[in-house]
Amino acid sequence: MSEGLFITFEGIDGAGKSTHIDALAAAFHAVGRKVVLTREPGGTPLAEKLRGLALNDPMDPLTEALVMFAARRDHLLQVIEPALARGDVVLCDRFTDATFAYQGAGRGFDLQVLATLERWVQDVPAARSLRQPHLTVWFDLDPAIAAQRLAGARVPDRFESQPQTFFARVAQGYADRAAGDPQRFLRIAADRPREQVWSAVEQGVRARGWL
């Protein structure tokens, strides 16, 4: 049986995560892997309810961080860990790096508190230390370009309606997380045409021997 693979997609709103995650699922299916495609906040009935609150109800940064980690705990226990135990590939649109980027860098919340929550929530029986992604595909994009892509999109949620200065902090938050764990991150320059971005994603995953 194959070892389970946990791959997350990260980047600011509009960076291109949703555009490419289905194609990576198809690439894994093509080599015979079972794929669980999921997202955060969300992925379970409870976590999706928490998503609705987090994306729409006003709340302070600690409340927001706790809601994100509460959703994550349920998602880990109900979906991610069982899938990895089966040897499936879990492709997750956002995970804890988004909490450090949005609640940490974006909202200015205490990173030490986030690191404590990360240790509590991601301490699962099957992981030697903490459950972390085997690979995080980080779509790095200038917030100004992301804003152009999202202009005129649907009614923005609490995060999408933030000013560009917020997303500049979020983008730096991702860069800081990548600098802290470079082996785990595959940085994709996301300002190129879709085909070039996809090619970089596929080559990066293939280079790890997984496709």
Ligand SMILES: Nc1ncnc2c1ncn2[C@@H]1O[C@H](COP(=O)(O)OP(=O)(O)O)[C@@H](O)[C@H]1O
């Ligand atoms: N490489 C690209 N060049 C131009 N537009 C893109 C590119 N990738 C995605 N888009 C468009 O930008 C918008 C946001 O893409 P999406 O994949 O939803 O981003 P995310 O999931 O990271 O928020 C969509 O309208 C999408 O069609």
Ligand SMILES: Cc1cn([C@H]2C[C@H](O)[C@@H](COP(=O)(O)OP(=O)(O)O)O2)c(=O)[nH]c1=O
């Ligand atoms: C997982 C996570 C997401 N978020 C934010 C980032 C996004 O703006 C929002 C999730 O929406 P998003 O992933 O962009 O979904 P969609 O493509 O449907 O808009 O939640 C956090 O602030 N912290 C987190 O820990």
